[in-house]
């Protein structure tokens with residue numbers, strides 16, 4: 250029961266290939282480390298043991314011997330923690346050999362089982378590539394620098410468990426929490442809508458969506474600020490209550506994403522999976538059944554940029570959480586259920602290249618465009634109440650822009666106050682029912698909560714005939730009109746509210 254894990258170390262600014270050899274045998278239980286190691290490297294022993302225990306992994310009473318070669322170089326740093334842990338688990342047959350042969354592994358372990366950032370990742374990854382390794386497992390926080398190196402696959406990991414899942418899979422799939430790399434911008438206390446120039450229609454749509462908890466689709470060419478809008482939505486939602494904060498933190502705790510610096514989640518989550526994400530990444534799962542990105546977005550915003558590029562499976566997997574606000578994950582012998590009550594914000598380009606209808610730039614054929622758009626239909630799209638278009642900002646506006654605060658209406662603060670007021674209106678309206686928001690009004694109660702006057706009925710009838718709405722579209726329009734009326738502090742829905750809601754109807 251012997252294994253070799255490939256790793257690398259730093260000698261000054263030069264890096265070298267290192268092999269972590271682990272032998273696990275009978276004999277007096279103990280943990281021995283050799284190989285010209287500094288004190289820091291020797292302490293790996295404690296970090297590895299505690300980190301495993303806190304990840305729920307219990308080692309049998311065995312004698313563990315670790316040797317880090319080459320013996321001629323003295324080893325420093327903490328990057329050998331993760332390869333040592335993986336070597337022990339491999340020696341105990343708890344991790345298969347198959348993905349280990351061409352893999353270089355580096356990472357420090359913290360006592361709670363997280364994989365911590367280490368120094369010198371860039372030169373180590375470069376050396377690994379030059380030595381012919383196919384892939385490198387690195388701490389999530391080092392992902393960006395590692396990704397600069399071409400010609401080697403990078404697998405960022407944030408926890409020990411995640412690393413085990415990764416190496417135990419039939420195929421190496423990208424990290425379960427690929428998007429968990431801390432987004433510097435998102436770490437701020439407050440992202441301001443007034444930092445975005447123009448895009449009033451999108452800001453208005455975001456305000457309505459957040460007020461009535463409607464799911465939102467933003468369509469527009471690249472570079473129009475779709476992501477900026479989406480990222481700001483959690484900041485206009487009401488702050489998490491204490492109970493909600495504990496609930497969200499529990500999910501992050503199970504996922505191994507809480508740290509000493511951030512032991513509790515107090516901000517509404519914003520999660521933005523990449524469109525290459527797998528279904529498991531979104532839904533959760535793995536050997537230890539951990540929550541997926543969908544559940545990490547619980548009580549916050551799930552932002553799916555380039556929505557039509559997601560696999561059909563991924564889009565399909567949203568159906569259950571959108572209907573039931575939770576997700577079931579099938580395991581070998583059991584089912585796990587995780588909460589998944591999020592606001593979906595999807596974004597899409599108008600065509601595969603992104604520039605339609607600007608025919609100077611867009612060469613997409615109509616069948617291509619239709620095929621692309623057809624991916625946006627189906628049960629998930631049916632749940633999206635509001636569709637809005639982001640346009641290229643008028644250059645004059647950029648030049649005239651007077652800076653943050655000049656745009657009075659769509660400031661983050663003003664928007665948040667409106668959302669709070671409208672949510673209070675809804676709490677009163679739905680008291681004693683199991684409805685919380687206008688978006689949840691079922692078809693059977695539409696006429697009760699979204700009552701229309703005579704003129705308004707005439708108006709909507711005409712619009713339905715002219716534009717050929719489905720019954721579903723009709724319901725969406727009424728629910729969104731209800732939220733707009735609430736924003737305008739009106740008890741009754743007017744023709745203005747209806748016409749605005751019709752604009753958000755989408756395809």
Ligand SMILES: [Zn+2]
Pocket residue numbers: 600601602603604605610611612613
């Ligand atoms: Zn195009």
